[in-house]
Amino acid sequence: MTVTVRIARTSGEQVFAVESLAQQTVLDALFYIQNELDPTVSFRCSCRVGMCGSCGMVINGKEGLACRTSLKPLGGDVTLQPLRHVPVIKDLVVDMEGFFSKYRMIEPYLQPRSEIVAPIVAPLDSHIRQEIDLGLECISCGLCLSACDVVGMVPEFLGPAALNRAYNLIADVRDDKTEERLRVVGQSRAGVWQCHTHMSCVEVCPKNIAPTRAIAHLKRTLIRRRVVGPKKRPIPKLQRILQEEI
Amino acid sequence: MRTESVDVLILGSGGAGLFAAIHAYDMNPRLKILVVTKGLMGKSGCTRMVQGGFNVVLDPADSIERHFSDTLKGGRYINDQELTWALVHDAPATIHELEAGVGCFFDRRPDGTIHQKAFAGQSFDRTVHRGDLTGIEIMERLRDQVLARNIAVLEEHRAVELISDGERVMGALVLDIRHGTFLGITARATLLATGGGPTMYKIAAPSLEKSEDGLALAFRAGVLMRDMEMVQYHPTGLLAGAGRVTGSVLEEGLRGAGGRLYNAQGERYMARYDPERMERATRDVVARAGYMEIMAGRGGPQGGVFIDVSHLGPEFVRKTFPGMVQRVQDIGFDLATGPVEVSPTAHFHMGGVAIDPDGHSSLSGLFVAGEDAGGVHGANRLGGNGVAESTIYGRRVGDAIGREAAALPLNPLPDEKWELRARHHARFWNTASGDNPAHLLTELRMLMWEKCGLVRREKDLLECRTALAALAERVEQISVVGAKAYNLRWADALNLESLIQVSQMVTESAVVRTESRGSHYRDDFPAENDEDWLKNVYLQASDEKPGGMKIFYKDVIFSREVPPQVREAKSHEFSQHMVQR
Ligand SMILES: Cc1cc2nc3c(=O)[nH]c(=O)nc-3n(C[C@H](O)[C@H](O)[C@H](O)COP(=O)(O)OP(=O)(O)OC[C@H]3O[C@@H](n4cnc5c(N)ncnc54)[C@H](O)[C@@H]3O)c2cc1C
Numbered sequence: 001m002t003v004t005v006r007i008a009r010t011s012g013e014q015v016f017a018v019e020s021l022a023q024q025t026v027l028d029a030l031f032y033i034q035n036e037l038d039p040t041v042s043f044r045c046s047c048r049v050g051m052c053g054s055c056g057m058v059i060n061g062k063e064g065l066a067c068r069t070s071l072k073p074l075g076g077d078v079t080l081q082p083l084r085h086v087p088v089i090k091d092l093v094v095d096m097e098g099f100f101s102k103y104r105m106i107e108p109y110l111q112p113r114s115e116i117v118a119p120i121v122a123p124l125d126s127h128i129r130q131e132i133d134l135g136l137e138c139i140s141c142g143l144c145l146s147a148c149d150v151v152g153m154v155p156e157f158l159g160p161a162a163l164n165r166a167y168n169l170i171a172d173v174r175d176d177k178t179e180e181r182l183r184v185v186g187q188s189r190a191g192v193w194q195c196h197t198h199m200s201c202v203e204v205c206p207k208n209i210a211p212t213r214a215i216a217h218l219k220r221t222l223i224r225r226r227v228v229g230p231k232k233r234p235i236p237k238l239q240r241i242l243q244e245e246i
Numbered sequence: 247m248r249t250e251s252v253d254v255l256i257l258g259s260g261g262a263g264l265f266a267a268i269h270a271y272d273m274n275p276r277l278k279i280l281v282v283t284k285g286l287m288g289k290s291g292c293t294r295m296v297q298g299g300f301n302v303v304l305d306p307a308d309s310i311e312r313h314f315s316d317t318l319k320g321g322r323y324i325n326d327q328e329l330t331w332a333l334v335h336d337a338p339a340t341i342h343e344l345e346a347g348v349g350c351f352f353d354r355r356p357d358g359t360i361h362q363k364a365f366a367g368q369s370f371d372r373t374v375h376r377g378d379l380t381g382i383e384i385m386e387r388l389r390d391q392v393l394a395r396n397i398a399v400l401e402e403h404r405a406v407e408l409i410s411d412g413e414r415v416m417g418a419l420v421l422d423i424r425h426g427t428f429l430g431i432t433a434r435a436t437l438l439a440t441g442g443g444p445t446m447y448k449i450a451a452p453s454l455e456k457s458e459d460g461l462a463l464a465f466r467a468g469v470l471m472r473d474m475e476m477v478q479y480h481p482t483g484l485l486a487g488a489g490r491v492t493g494s495v496l497e498e499g500l501r502g503a504g505g506r507l508y509n510a511q512g513e514r515y516m517a518r519y520d521p522e523r524m525e526r527a528t529r530d531v532v533a534r535a536g537y538m539e540i541m542a543g544r545g546g547p548q549g550g551v552f553i554d555v556s557h558l559g560p561e562f563v564r565k566t567f568p569g570m571v572q573r574v575q576d577i578g579f580d581l582a583t584g585p586v587e588v589s590p591t592a593h594f595h596m597g598g599v600a601i602d603p604d605g606h607s608s609l610s611g612l613f614v615a616g617e618d619a620g621g622v623h624g625a626n627r628l629g630g631n632g633v634a635e636s637t638i639y640g641r642r643v644g645d646a647i648g649r650e651a652a653a654l655p656l657n658p659l660p661d662e663k664w665e666l667r668a669r670h671h672a673r674f675w676n677t678a679s680g681d682n683p684a685h686l687l688t689e690l691r692m693l694m695w696e697k698c699g700l701v702r703r704e705k706d707l708l709e710c711r712t713a714l715a716a717l718a719e720r721v722e723q724i725s726v727v728g729a730k731a732y733n734l735r736w737a738d739a740l741n742l743e744s745l746i747q748v749s750q751m752v753t754e755s756a757v758v759r760t761e762s763r764g765s766h767y768r769d770d771f772p773a774e775n776d777e778d779w780l781k782n783v784y785l786q787a788s789d790e791k792p793g794g795m796k797i798f799y800k801d802v803i804f805s806r807e808v809p810p811q812v813r814e815a816k817s818h819e820f821s822q823h824m825v826q827r
Pocket residue numbers: 257258259260261262263282283284285286288289290291292293294295296297298299300301403404405406439440441442451452453455456457459460494495497593594615616617618629630631632633634635636
């Protein structure tokens with residue numbers, strides 16, 4: 001089957017005809033175009049198996065990973081545009097700093113409590129990690145930020161991925177910065193109150209994460225704090241790893 | 247040319263590069279550290295793609311001595327034992343730091359302690375993991391920790407040359423991919439952590455931007471290399487027709503959990519190759535068996551064999567291997583309920599730069615960590631020891647750099663020679679109409695697969711040598727067009743150059759090793775020859791002619807464990823000696 005691929009390039013739209021073979025993805029089409037039709041087309045990829053989050057773009061109007069979007073089901077017409085809400089470097093290559101500048105704002109790294117000197121014991125039935133596990137596999141591809149209508153209207157809004165990460169850290173018994181983090185996510189322009197549950201982020205997430213859920217949890221936590229004050233967080237048991245190693 | 251100078255220059259942002267940056271910084275926060283990476287920080291490279299997991303001794307019933315012995319046995323005893331020891335010794339502390347400091351969280355057992363699963367070639371279930379896509383958790387969290395520190399990062403910048411005077415490395419010449427311009431970066435300490443990546447094979451697993459750059463750069467700078475003939479093929483690379491997913495790996499845990507391999511005739515062929523260990527034999531053995539089945543005409547429609555885990559129960563498979571199930575589903579099959587066609591795929595380069603346990607190479611100022619280094623794994627790497635190597639050596643070498651960098655000299659960019667070198671790397675615009683590097687890459691991949699792949703013989707290797715020389719000449723005819731900024735055809739040309747150079751090293755080392763060991767199999771010398779070949783092949787650029795190399799070999803030093811076959815031979819010798827007396 002011949003597919004018409006329209007690419008929104010920096011220099012304007014360009015149209016290519018590509019033969020689509022079984023098991024090929026949008027990324028395969030881009031390689032074909034770049035190798036055989038126009039060597040100056042630019043796009044980004046690395047892992048080609050949906051793990052690195054380098055190949056996000058807007059495919060027929062909807063955010064997707066080029067490497068995990070099969071060509072066949074898209075039909076005869078495919079339009080490719082760079083991600084939204086981040087600057088374009090060239091053609092389909094965007095500047096992910098637009099994503100990470102927001103992500104950095106929530107201090108996305110674990111800042112462990114002083115007692116956490118070893119891995120924690122987290123029994124599977126203890127629920128210590130249950131909520132976090134649902135939102136952990138984020139590959140920071142930026143699809144959710146691109147799909148978020150709020151970011152379009154309120155540029156300061158931290159966006160789904162950063163808030164999802166903030167929630168994971170707030171829910172993490174190992175982390176020491178709950179108060180500070182809640183202050184950041186509770187800000188009026190940048191924080192969770194801006195989200196009006198459109199769920200566009202949930203729809204496009206290639207890892208089936210629901211940032212909207214994390215945002216709802218954050219809202220609930222913020223309200224709870226105001227009403228009943230902070231929850232006590234017991235110090236979890238630690239797993240002793242080979243004594244001599246520590 | 248723009249120039250910049252830093253204390254520490256780190257090339258690559260995989261597990262080795264980022265952990266080294268973090269440790270060097272924590273050791274000495276006054277150091278000016280710059281990470282230069284070909285892709286995006288923490289996203290590019292293969293640590294990100296780690297699926298199965300990380301080998302570490304955590305259980306009191308296990309021991310680091312056993313992990314050590316398993317690794318030597320898997321490496322067929324030509325590992326550098328001091329490097330292997332550092333690996334197994336530091337593994338528990340590394341997992342400890344990843345969890346309690348970096349913020350990773352690995353899967354748990356019902357009782358809440360860290361879960362460890364079965365991998366091949368190991369005497370104990372010791373592979374720590376996060377589902378079946380472990381690399382995401384490790385790299386996202388390491389990246390987060392880099393963001394927490396004052397560490398500069400240049401993304402989509404690729405090193406094209408080490409700045410060296412033949413004795414000391416003083417930094418690197420770097421191409422800014424986004425602008426298509428060059429940058430000369432001088433540094434007191436330079437860390438090579440570009441992650442090897444044998445993508446010069448028809449079917450290959452690594453991330454698409456990797457092209458053995460680090461090894462090519464090191465060789466050109468005159469650094470001592472070792473074990474270059476040792477390329478690992480993973481037995482279960484996915485086959486997806488012409489799609490780029492082809493070659494990506496179905497993780498080893500599938501075999502660890504009891505997955506079975508069949509040929510097109512429905513025969514569980516491992517019974518003929520390793521009846522005792524069957525599918526849980528080491529990768530070298532299983533990959534070669536699959537290749538031989540395919541070559542003997544017992545392959546499936548896509549020229550592969552089949553992995554089947556459906557007998558473990560679809561529920562179990564979906565729950566334990568969700569990432570693998572999804573990947574297979576993407577190409578239209580169901581891993582939980584039926585067989586999936588797979589092929590050996592070029593996966594990892596055991597060979598690389600010769601280092602000591604602190605990552606020092608033969609040139610002062612140049613440190614190496616991760617897949618760019620050689621010696622940790624010997625002739626075959628155990629699954630789960632790769633990400634262990636990149637993170638453990640990232641930490642160790644980061645510490646060494648943190649301790650030593652401030653005392654190393656910082657030179658200005660030496661002379662205009664580097665301007666010329668930059669121009670050299672941009673020479674492809676001169677030819678009006680020449681070869682398409684993408685086509686040459688395809689030729690190279692076919693050549694290496696057929697002549698210097700899973701089964702090698704002298705005749706093929708010599709043909710390969712000639713063909714590689716011809717390909718190297720055709721690089722000069724390549725024509726690149728268009729603007730220099732983000733030019734992917736230019737990237738292909740530079741990748742091709744690196745890959746040809748490293749292919750030459752693999753081929754020459756493979757010619758020299760006239761026996762079969764681990765992943766190096768010689769059809770014309772099919773036996774492992776302990777008498778003559780408990781040795782390592784070393785290789786270095788020679789001054790005599792440009793592009794020339796000198797090759798030599800040295801006995802392995804059994805500094806910690808004498809292999810059983812040598813012990814037996816020795817005691818035999820000893821008893822004969824006694825009798826004569
Ligand atoms: C599909 C797959 C699955 C794997 N699964 C496992 C597993 O389950 N367990 C295990 O132990 N091991 C596994 N491995 C092996 C493991 O991933 C590697 O051994 C290890 O991660 C290598 O780490 P590294 O830091 O050396 O390199 P990488 O993580 O590959 O990082 C290399 C970095 O260098 C950059 N770079 C490359 N060239 C240049 C240049 N010229 N200039 C600047 N930067 C450059 C890259 O962009 C990247 O950022 C797997 C490998 C693959 C490919």
